[in-house]
Amino acid sequence: MSERSFVMVKPDGVAAGLTGEIVSRIERRGFGIVALEKRLMAREVAEEHYGEHRERPFYGELVEFITSGPVVMLAVEGPEGTIDALRTMMGPTNPLDAPPGTIRGDFATDVGRNIIHGSDGTESATRELTLHFGAELSG
Ligand code: DAT
Numbered sequence: 532m533s534e535r536s537f538v539m540v541k542p543d544g545v546a547a548g549l550t551g552e553i554v555s556r557i558e559r560r561g562f563g564i565v566a567l568e569k570r571l572m573a574r575e576v577a578e579e580h581y582g583e584h585r586e587r588p589f590y591g592e593l594v595e596f597i598t599s600g601p602v603v604m605l606a607v608e609g610p611e612g613t614i615d616a617l618r619t620m621m622g623p624t625n626p627l628d629a630p631p632g633t634i635r636g637d638f639a640t641d642v643g644r645n646i647i648h649g650s651d652g653t654e655s656a657t658r659e660l661t662l663h664f665g666a667e668l669s670g
């Protein structure tokens with residue numbers, strides 16, 4: 532069984548020149564990169580992407596931030612468990628809680644500027660891959 536996740540280098544990661552480092556970590560780990568694209572996320576797409584956080588106080592800022600500059604979106608494939616393994620590579624949401632060796636633990640300090648997104652489960656992966664790349668790439 533294989534599994535796909537939606538991963539994204541956020542505008543702060545792209546601006547800091549961390550795209551290559553992050554893609555390289557994923558690639559060297561042995562995961563497959565099924566699709567990769569740099570683009571600006573449209574506001575409506577960002578609102579949908581972060582829809583689960585609509586009621587949170589930081590939602591407005593989150594949408595502003597994610598649309599503030601180009602992002603690099605990836606569809607990443609690997610064996611069952613890949614979605615969770617990518618989350619482990621990213622580290623916890625708050626970079627100050629993220630151990631060294633994780634992407635957030637190595638390159639970020641601010642919860643609102645934590646340089647990378649990764650789907651948190653099979654349902655969100657399907658939803659996010661469909662939203663950003665279309666249904667053909669979701670499975
Ligand atoms: P994750 O990105 O680890 O899946 P999440 O889905 O809970 O975390 O939140 C989505 C993004 O929202 C997160 O990457 C950064 C932002 N965020 C989360 N909690 C926040 C907070 N307390 N203050 C500001 N931004 C926050």
Ligand code: MG
Nearest residue numbers: 648649650651
């Ligand atoms: Mg999340």
